[in-house]
Amino acid sequence: MTTPVKGxxxxxxxxxxxxxxxxxxxxxxxxxxxxxxxxxLVAWLKAEHGLGHGHANALVAHTLAGAGG
Incomplete structure (x- = not known):
């Protein structure tokens, strides 16, 4: 059984x-x-790339935290 990814x-x-x-x-x-x-960055992803707020927020948070190299 795999653990669901959080965050x-x-x-x-x-x-x-x-x-x-x-x-x-x-x-x-x-x-x-x-x-x-x-x-x-969130506003830019939403305006320029059509992402929803939650998706843009998740991408920016993960990227700025440096997660995943």
Whole structure:
């Protein structure tokens, strides 16, 4: 029996399925963006890439925390 993933990474399968990009591609976009604050990045993902708030928030939180290298 596998333990369910908790935290922001728990959204990743749904993000990949809904938006058609692998998580690492989103992480690269976030890391290379000139924006620096969490909420700026969330707003940018929502406005420019059409992500929902929860998905954008999860991606930014995970990326800024440096999780997963």
């Amino acid at each position: 922001p990474a728990g959204y990743f399968p749904a993000i990949e399925k809904k938006y058609g990009r692998p998580i690492e591609e989103w992480r690269v976009l976030i890391r290379t963006s000139p924006l620096t604050t969490h909420m700026e």
